[in-house]
Amino acid sequence: MLQDTGKEPRIGVYVCHCGLNIAGVVDVEAVRESARFLEGVVVVRDNRYTCSEVGQKGIADDIREFKLNRVVVASCSPRLHEKTFRTLLEKSGLNPHLLEMANIREHCSWVHYDNHEAATGKAKDLVRSSVARARLLQPLARTKGRVLPEVMVIGGGVAGISAALYLGGMGIKTYLVEKEPSIGGHMAMLDKTFPTLDCSLCILSPKMVEVAECENIKILSYSEVEKVEGQVGDFRVQVRRKPRYVNEEKCVGCGDCAEKCPVKVKDEFNRNMGTRKAIYIPFPQAIPPAYVIDEHNCRYLTQGKCKICQAVCERGAIEYDQTSYVETIEVGAIIVATGFQPYDPRGLPQYGYGRFPNVITSLDFERLICADGPTYGKLKRPGDSTVPKRVAFIQCVGSRNEASGGAEYKIDIDEEMGSSAGSRDPKAYCSRVCCMITAKQAFMVKEKYPDAEVYVYYIDMRTAGKGFEEFYQRGRHEGIVFLRGKPGEIEEQEDGCLRVVSEDLDSGCILDLVFDMVVLAQGLTPPEGLVEFAQKMNLSRSEDGFLMEGHPKLRPAETAIDGIYLAGCVQFPKDIPDSVAQAGAAAAAAAVMCSKESIEIDPLGPVIDDKLCIGCKLCEMLCPYGAIKVELTDKGPKAKSIEVACKGCGVCGASCSTKAITMKHYTDSQLTAQAKAILEVV
Amino acid sequence: MESVRRKDVPVVTVLDPKFKxxxxxxxxxxxxxxxxxxxxxxxxxxxxxxxxxxxxxKIIRMVILGMRERVLSGDFIWLCATCYTCHERCPQDVRIPEVMNALKNIAVREGYIHPAFRAQAELIAGHGRLYEVDGFANEKRTDWGLTEIPQGCPEVAEIYGITGLHDLLSGGAGGKV
Structure with a gap:
């Protein structure tokens, strides 16, 4: 590591045009010249594309020729090319941490596209401040971290199942964590899938069985992730195992217990439209195929008497003394596949969901039309169990809606109904799958009841997908009438039928029609508790509330955190094939990570000066990752950094009252110099 | 189909879902x-x-919606010039001029015949052609050495009888348009 330290800074400044991305707004030559006489600068250049082979070679040549020991690249976000240039420095014999990037594209030319002069001024300021910081950069030694060849998949829906199968198939030990008693997710609740009309469980349950049989996959059902510590290659995940009160190994799923159980409660798997017992299995194909006791409703667990299930269980599988406990699992990578929750249309009271029994949601419809549902597949309207002859579907309920909905109507509604129905705030985005779900459901009504009149109210029909447009066309040909124009409200009549008024934009008529049943195509919203979950994992969320991917185009299954990947609807609403495809991408990325013997860890974190530390514990209290602890030493209580848990956020350094903590690569002197330079009047 | 008007916009409360x-x-x-x-x-x-x-x-829209009476009784289905431009271009192969023919056939069976077509049909029944050939024209033809055109055409009446057009034209519901 020659040239690194102990010498006067010799800085090279490279200002990038990025084609016209920067040069179209910023006067690149002027920015280059503004840096020429800054302290420590030895050479300044501008490049059409600094990241190109030619651009990189120029920097390497300059490092040799001018004996540079610091490099400033003024171009795009470090998220894109920091790695490129750090590698270049390393190859040229410089420590990679002697690079400083000024973001004059995202932070300058792109946001100030309408003011070239001011953008050029800001670019000069950014370059000047980067040079100021670069003068004080120090080489840092990277540390090596271990990589555990195991992966945790959080969420056992179709995305999580697929990811786990890909990983298990590669011989990677995989933990599949599911909060419900069975894996399967929302897909297990669907009757059929578009556009092929395959029975949903017929295609899902073989995969579920495969998961159960794969020796590399361990299913942790009825379990939730409580805490995540560590970093890429070496995560420690605390998983809360909820008590089933039934021994998973002993239970064979014979069902004698449920038959005799005296307690009947609403069945959430059937969207509260049917009943189940207090000891139950969510659905016949459940994996693991073991019963579970609902502790809030079990007579023995709530009132201390009953024990009927224990008496009838021939296998002795009932264990009332099970308790919840935390299991710590160490893995090298994590795939988050926690799915979505359907939009709760009670947020739009004008449609009467929760008040009018014959207004249902698309997920309710799936259970109603499913052979295993509360009506054994006979479409009966919930109000009076008659078969509806006129069915309307309303699209975009909770999607494509910027307004906050009917918050002004505060209508007393049955809070018990559909407690898992999800968020009530309408969303601005298109939920992507509802058009096809509705087309499929409308088709299923026609298929079962050819004489039924089926109408679909829509704003736009979005059927972009393999075989989707053809399916929509087939639906029209079957006689489903698609009406462009969204109804404003639904009125209930005395006979339980529903009056729907809309403008038919295609004919210019006002349609004032009456239906037996209305199905609301509910949108997809981020899963319950995602905000807290994202905080636990240090993951960012996009404006829409879903987890943010590493890059919208090029890293769609990754996150900004190394070693944590995304699959399925937790990233954004998507259909089954897209969820499975993303699960494959996430599994591949996780496998690449886990196949490494060790990884280099950026040496970001606190350096604690024991002479200044007074052991006040402020840092320990503030650290969100539990990565700094005050320990008693022979010199008194002193803060100690726990490197593997530290994510380098800098809270400890910023809060230290005695300035005993210095953040590596973000020292006070570096940041102050940067701030002062940007405020300098030139 | 029951229809009332609301500020110049037709309000439709009953549709015939079987019409399509x-x-x-x-x-x-x-x-x-x-x-x-x-x-x-x-x-x-x-x-x-x-x-x-x-x-x-719009005509096709009204059919799909089931506005049966409005479509069959309106004169607009008779206006298609059968140039087949739409037929060439329709991305869903709806074959619009043929749809118009289908609609006209249904309309005629229901007794909705556009007055212009009724007049034409009657002219053909009377003269065997769309215009009457008078004595003056035949005189001219004779001058030029051409044969005279017969003024009536009983064969057409016979065709009208066989095809049922005669009944349609004289039917009770005829001429609603």
Whole structure:
């Protein structure tokens, strides 16, 4: 590591045009010249594309020729090319941490596209401040971290199942964590899938069985992730195992217990439209195929008497003394596949969901039309169990809606109904799958009841997908009438039928029609508790509330955190094939990570000066990752950094009252110099 | 179909959901349900250019919605010039001019015959052609050495009888348009 330290800074400044991305707004030559006489600068250049082979070679040549020991690249976000240039420095014999990037594209030319002069001024300021910081950069030694060849998949829906199968198939030990008693997710609740009309469980349950049989996959059902510590290659995940009160190994799923159980409660798997017992299995194909006791409703667990299930269980599988406990699992990578929750249309009271029994949601419809549902597949309207002859579907309920909905109507509604129905705030985005779900459901009504009149109210029909447009066309040909124009409200009549008024934009008529049943195509919203979950994992969320991917185009299954990947609807609403495809991408990325013997860890974190530390514990209290602890030493209580848990956020350094903590690569002197330079009047 | 008016916008409360199937069963109407209302037909329609009363997209829309009486009793289905421009361009292969023929056939069976067509049919029944050939014209023909054209044409009346057109023209419901 020659040239690194102990010498006067010799800085090279490279200002990038990025084609016209920067040069179209910023006067690149002027920015280059503004840096020429800054302290420590030895050479300044501008490049059409600094990241190109030619651009990189120029920097390497300059490092040799001018004996540079610091490099400033003024171009795009470090998220894109920091790695490129750090590698270049390393190859040229410089420590990679002697690079400083000024973001004059995202932070300058792109946001100030309408003011070239001011953008050029800001670019000069950014370059000047980067040079100021670069003068004080120090080489840092990277540390090596271990990589555990195991992966945790959080969420056992179709995305999580697929990811786990890909990983298990590669011989990677995989933990599949599911909060419900069975894996399967929302897909297990669907009757059929578009556009092929395959029975949903017929295609899902073989995969579920495969998961159960794969020796590399361990299913942790009825379990939730409580805490995540560590970093890429070496995560420690605390998983809360909820008590089933039934021994998973002993239970064979014979069902004698449920038959005799005296307690009947609403069945959430059937969207509260049917009943189940207090000891139950969510659905016949459940994996693991073991019963579970609902502790809030079990007579023995709530009132201390009953024990009927224990008496009838021939296998002795009932264990009332099970308790919840935390299991710590160490893995090298994590795939988050926690799915979505359907939009709760009670947020739009004008449609009467929760008040009018014959207004249902698309997920309710799936259970109603499913052979295993509360009506054994006979479409009966919930109000009076008659078969509806006129069915309307309303699209975009909770999607494509910027307004906050009917918050002004505060209508007393049955809070018990559909407690898992999800968020009530309408969303601005298109939920992507509802058009096809509705087309499929409308088709299923026609298929079962050819004489039924089926109408679909829509704003736009979005059927972009393999075989989707053809399916929509087939639906029209079957006689489903698609009406462009969204109804404003639904009125209930005395006979339980529903009056729907809309403008038919295609004919210019006002349609004032009456239906037996209305199905609301509910949108997809981020899963319950995602905000807290994202905080636990240090993951960012996009404006829409879903987890943010590493890059919208090029890293769609990754996150900004190394070693944590995304699959399925937790990233954004998507259909089954897209969820499975993303699960494959996430599994591949996780496998690449886990196949490494060790990884280099950026040496970001606190350096604690024991002479200044007074052991006040402020840092320990503030650290969100539990990565700094005050320990008693022979010199008194002193803060100690726990490197593997530290994510380098800098809270400890910023809060230290005695300035005993210095953040590596973000020292006070570096940041102050940067701030002062940007405020300098030139 | 019951219809009242609300500020110049027709309000429709009852639709005939079977009408679209009826039209699809009629020769020429087979593909009507494929229509997704793109408007390609109307954009190139020469008749629509002259008279906005004729809008093929809207006519098909009304059929799909089930506005049976309004479609069959209206005169707009008779305005298609059968130039087949829309037929060439329709992305869903709805074959609009043939749909119009199907609609006209149903309309005629229901007794809705456009007065212009009734007048034409009657002219042909009387003269065997769309205009009457008078004595003056025949005199001229004789001068030029051509044969005289007969003034009546009993064969046409016979065809009218066999095809049922005679009954349609004299039927009780006839001439509603």
């Amino acid at each position: 199937y009826e039209v699809a069963r009629e020769p020429g109407g087979e593909n009507i349900k494929y229509c997704f209302q793109c408007g390609t037909c109307t954009s190139g329609c020469k008749v629509a250019e002259l008279d906005s009363k004729y809008n093929p997209r």
